[in-house]
Amino acid sequence: MKELELTPRLRAVADLVPHNAALADIGTDHAYLPAWLLGRGQVRRAIAADINQGPLDRAKLTAQQYNCTDKMEFRLCDGLAGIAPEEVDTIVIAGMGGETIAAILQAATWVCNGRYTLILQPMSAQPDLRGWLWYNGFSIEKEELIREGDKLYNILVASYGGAIELTAGEEWAGRQYQGMGQPLRSEYLTRLLDKVDRAIVGISRGKDSLRDPKLAKLQQVQAELLEMKKEWEAWQR
Numbered sequence: 001m002k003e004l005e006l007t008p009r010l011r012a013v014a015d016l017v018p019h020n021a022a023l024a025d026i027g028t029d030h031a032y033l034p035a036w037l038l039g040r041g042q043v044r045r046a047i048a049a050d051i052n053q054g055p056l057d058r059a060k061l062t063a064q065q066y067n068c069t070d071k072m073e074f075r076l077c078d079g080l081a082g083i084a085p086e087e088v089d090t091i092v093i094a095g096m097g098g099e100t101i102a103a104i105l106q107a108a109t110w111v112c113n114g115r116y117t118l119i120l121q122p123m124s125a126q127p128d129l130r131g132w133l134w135y136n137g138f139s140i141e142k143e144e145l146i147r148e149g150d151k152l153y154n155i156l157v158a159s160y161g162g163a164i165e166l167t168a169g170e171e172w173a174g175r176q177y178q179g180m181g182q183p184l185r186s187e188y189l190t191r192l193l194d195k196v197d198r199a200i201v202g203i204s205r206g207k208d209s210l211r212d213p214k215l216a217k218l219q220q221v222q223a224e225l226l227e228m229k230k231e232w233e234a235w236q237r
Contacts, residue, residue, distance in 0.1 A: 004036050004066055009121065009153050012146040013094050016119050016157055020044050021090035024083050026104065027051070031059030031072065033092065038068040043090075047083055049075040079104035080111070090117045094155075098122035098129030105132075111160065112137060118158045126154055127171040134163045143174045145184040152188050168217060169224025172196070176228060178235045186236070189229040196222045 006014060010033050017023060017037055023046040025034045034046035046068075048059040056074050063069045075082040080091070091111065093101045101120055105111055111118065118138070122129050133140055139162040144155040154174070166175065172192055176185065196218055203215045 004032060004039060004062075006032060006036050008146055008148045010036075010094070012144055012153075012155055013092060013119055013121055014042070016142070016144065016155060017042060017092070018090055018117055021117070022088045023047065024049060024080070024088040024091045026079060026091065026093045027055075027096055028059050029055045029095070031062045033094070034072055035062050035066045035068050038071050039066055045071045045073075047073045047075055047087060049077055049080075049082060051076070051078050078107075080108035083108075085110040085113075089115060090119065092119045092121075094119070094121035095123055098125030098127075098132075102129050102132040106136075114159055114161045116159060118156075120156045120158065121153060122156075123153075129156070130166055130174065131171045133158050134166050137161065137163045139163050140174065143182075145182050145188055147184060152184055152191065167224055168221045169228055172221050173225060173228055176232060185232055186229070189225060189232060193222065193225050193229065196225060 014033060014037055019042055021043045023034055023037065023043045025031065025046060026049050028034065028048035028050050031048040034043070034048050037043045038046055048056070048063070050056045050059065053076060056076055060069075060074055063072045077083070093104060101122055105118070120129065130140065133156075138158045138160050140156050140158050142157040146153050146155065156174075164175075173189060200215065200218050200222065203212055203218070206212070
């Protein structure tokens with residue numbers, strides 16, 4: 001049997017899962033992540049959950065192929081709706097939009113407990129997710145940047161308690177500190193600035209653009225990202 005290999009994005013997520021965790025993988029699709037973790041003894045059990053039956057059927061085939069059906073359960077449910085609080089201590093939600101991830105957490109009030117580790121990998125709307133986390137009392141304990149193809153992906157590790165308010169720029173890029181060890185951060189900040197610049201140009205072309213509240217917010221983000229990039233580059237010298 002061919003060894004199961006994860007994409008760089010999923011491997012980076014896997015590396016952040018605590019040892020001996022009781023895992024819930026939300027939006028599991030093929031269940032490659034829990035199967036890989038179970039195969040290496042990194043988690044003691046796993047729940048593979050998906051809102052659609054097709055992906056869950058593929059997850060069951062993966063579990064059979066890699067001999068881990070005895071330690072993996074399967075749930076057809078919307079987000080965390082089919083999972084009981086006592087069943088897990090680590091929750092992975094990867095490959096969804098940031099607003100969708102926030103909505104899943106919003107609907108499961110039991111995650112507002114420091115015993116749970118949340119590992120979140122948003123495909124879009126990262127500012128919305130970071131903003132939701134701190135506003136609702138979650139601390140972002142760690143962020144990782146990973147390259148897969150020509151894209152950069154964020155992975156956030158969060159838990160309830162100890163929330164620190166983020167600035168507009170930090171909602172976009174996350175907090176930074178000297179020695180945090182992210183070799184891709186300079187490129188990430190450049191990409192974010194390009195995105196903000198394009199958005200500002202687009203709004204500026206519209207009628208009454210100066211009255212658009214989005215313009216002022218984006219200009220604030222732009223200024224803060226520029227300062228963050230200057231600070232980061234100074235630290236690298």
